[in-house]
Amino acid sequence: MRTLTAAPAFCLAGLAWCWLTALPAIADNWSGSIRSKLQTDNRYNRDGDYTGEVWGQFAYTNPERQLNARISTLGRASTDIYREDLKVYQAFLEKALPDWSLTLKGGRFERSDSLGLYLLDGASAGYSFNGRPFTLEVYAGRPLRVDHVRSLDAAWIAGAEGLLKLAPHWSFAAGGAQINVFDLRLGLQSLERNQLSVLNDSLGEQLISDDQFDADESGSGGIVQQHGKTTYRINGTAHFAGHLLAQDKPLELFLQASYAADKSRLENVMLDSWWDPLKGLRIRNYLEAYRPRQPYVSFRDRFYSAYALGEQRVWRGSAEYAYNERLKYSVGLQAAGRDQGYSGTGLNAGVSYQWRPGFNLRGEYDYLELNSGESANSVYLSASHAMNAKTRYLFNLAWRVEDKLLYGHNQARGIENEVHYMLDSSIILAFKGSYIDNTALSNEYLAALQLTYYFDRFQARTP
Numbered sequence: 009m010r011t012l013t014a015a016p017a018f019c020l021a022g023l024a025w026c027w028l029t030a031l032p033a034i035a036d037n038w039s040g041s042i043r044s045k046l047q048t049d050n051r052y053n054r055d056g057d058y059t060g061e062v063w064g065q066f067a068y069t070n071p072e073r074q075l076n077a078r079i080s081t082l083g084r085a086s087t088d089i090y091r092e093d094l095k096v097y098q099a100f101l102e103k104a105l106p107d108w109s110l111t112l113k114g115g116r117f118e119r120s121d122s123l124g125l126y127l128l129d130g131a132s133a134g135y136s137f138n139g140r141p142f143t144l145e146v147y148a149g150r151p152l153r154v155d156h157v158r159s160l161d162a163a164w165i166a167g168a169e170g171l172l173k174l175a176p177h178w179s180f181a182a183g184g185a186q187i188n189v190f191d192l193r194l195g196l197q198s199l200e201r202n203q204l205s206v207l208n209d210s211l212g213e214q215l216i217s218d219d220q221f222d223a224d225e226s227g228s229g230g231i232v233q234q235h236g237k238t239t240y241r242i243n244g245t246a247h248f249a250g251h252l253l254a255q256d257k258p259l260e261l262f263l264q265a266s267y268a269a270d271k272s273r274l275e276n277v278m279l280d281s282w283w284d285p286l287k288g289l290r291i292r293n294y295l296e297a298y299r300p301r302q303p304y305v306s307f308r309d310r311f312y313s314a315y316a317l318g319e320q321r322v323w324r325g326s327a328e329y330a331y332n333e334r335l336k337y338s339v340g341l342q343a344a345g346r347d348q349g350y351s352g353t354g355l356n357a358g359v360s361y362q363w364r365p366g367f368n369l370r371g372e373y374d375y376l377e378l379n380s381g382e383s384a385n386s387v388y389l390s391a392s393h394a395m396n397a398k399t400r401y402l403f404n405l406a407w408r409v410e411d412k413l414l415y416g417h418n419q420a421r422g423i424e425n426e427v428h429y430m431l432d433s434s435i436i437l438a439f440k441g442s443y444i445d446n447t448a449l450s451n452e453y454l455a456a457l458q459l460t461y462y463f464d465r466f467q468a469r470t471p
Contacts, residue, residue: 039464040066047456052088054450059086074104078117097127109136119147121169121195121243123266127152128165141173162199169195169243178250189249197241240269252283259283288330292340296322320346326356334362342376352378366394384410402426406444418448436460 043063050056061084068077080098084091100115114131130149137143148166172192179186245264252259261281268275278296285291326340337359345351354376361369370390377383389405406422424442431437437459444452 036068036070037464038066038068039462040064041460041462043458043460045456045458047454049452049454049456050450051452051454052090056453057086057088057091059084059088059091061085074106076102109138110134111136116152119151121197123197123241130165143171145169145171162201164200165197167195167197169193184254185250185252187248187250189247191245191247193243193245195243197243199239199241201237201239241275242267242269253285256287257284290328292324292326292328294322294324320344336360350378350380350382352376368392380413382410382412384408398430400428404442415448418446420447420449421445434462436462 041063042065045059045061045063047059047061048056049059061082064079064081066077066079069075078098078100080096082093082095082097084093086092096116098116098118100113100117102111102113104111111134112131113133116127116129117132119126119128128147128149128151130147132145132147134143134145146166146168149164151162151165170193172190174190175188176190177186177188178190243264243266245262247263248259248261250259251257259281260283261279264276264278265274266276267273274297276297278294280294282290282292322342322344324340324342326338328336328338330336337357339355339357341353341355343351343353354374356372356374358370358372360371363369368391370388372386372388374386374388375384386406386408391403393401395401402425404422404424406420406424408420408422409418410420411417422442422444424440426438426440428436428438437457439457441455442453446452
């Protein structure tokens, strides 16, 4: 599994720090935090592990110079060697050039698109057309995964993306329907993937990705040859906002699609919308046709594993009603299906109540059944209480009854407590503890103590 290499980003972070500290202290604003955490848990080891980590985040802005910078690092030590790490998550400089309508960014920074959430070691340039609601961005670099999110597998990526933002106030059906906001995004991506040929005496030649080799073929004894393969994708999103039937019945819709040229097919189509037909009532609808990029189980597949793995169609619908400002509740249905494998249907319901200011209660029920005979009933109860200006307390209970082909019938009962206490305006102390009792699986526990220090210096703007 590819990890985030720290050396290039550390060099960039050092150069950025030297340059920023050399700038005149005129209108420069900076802020950040240092978070230290000690934790013990048995999620990966029945005997328990001990882990300590330190997060550091730094953000710098200079409005006069149109300059931004951000550095985010993590250091972790653990009795579990697989958790030990030293990473630079982000380290980039961003400079706006108003005279040329350009914004330049270089370093390691986050990107999110139809390929998922990933980090990019590279650069981007954004151009805004003066007086026109259109912007264009080009980017290129080496993509990296964010922790265990298997969202992108490529050695190199480059692309261009255009964004059109309009406020058209288009009317239809004699004013009964209107579109007030219309955003359209269209992009083209080129990816270079690592594809390996494994020559095995018994299996012959197999083509697999580099991740499959890491997970399945290491130590196979075959001869491995690496090849580069370039693929192209067209990504598009559209966002509409307006009203339907009357001015007081708002509607919003989001559509996303990705087309893989090498496979000549749509890889992912997603439609998400909501509508308020009555005061206090919101109807939500979600529909997705998902085709995974790889045949093996990915992070995204695991997220949907309660329904089905691999290529599938997912639908969710719900109705949310606000009885008053303090009481809200919702009911929903969900279904997923695929041509091969298990399909499932389920329902959920929830209620939230604000007992008094700063004291919130919530309950949720979830039911799921697959055509394999597997099923799960879950109940969640939670409470959050701002006890005073410095102390906040959270309490959660969970109860789950499930029947699985893997381990049979299991009942899980869980409890979680979390306390946040502000020592002063810049230091927050937090404690979290949880315990899950299972009848067919090992019991789980977690305890963590965290101290966060916030620092900043902001220059007041001249009137």
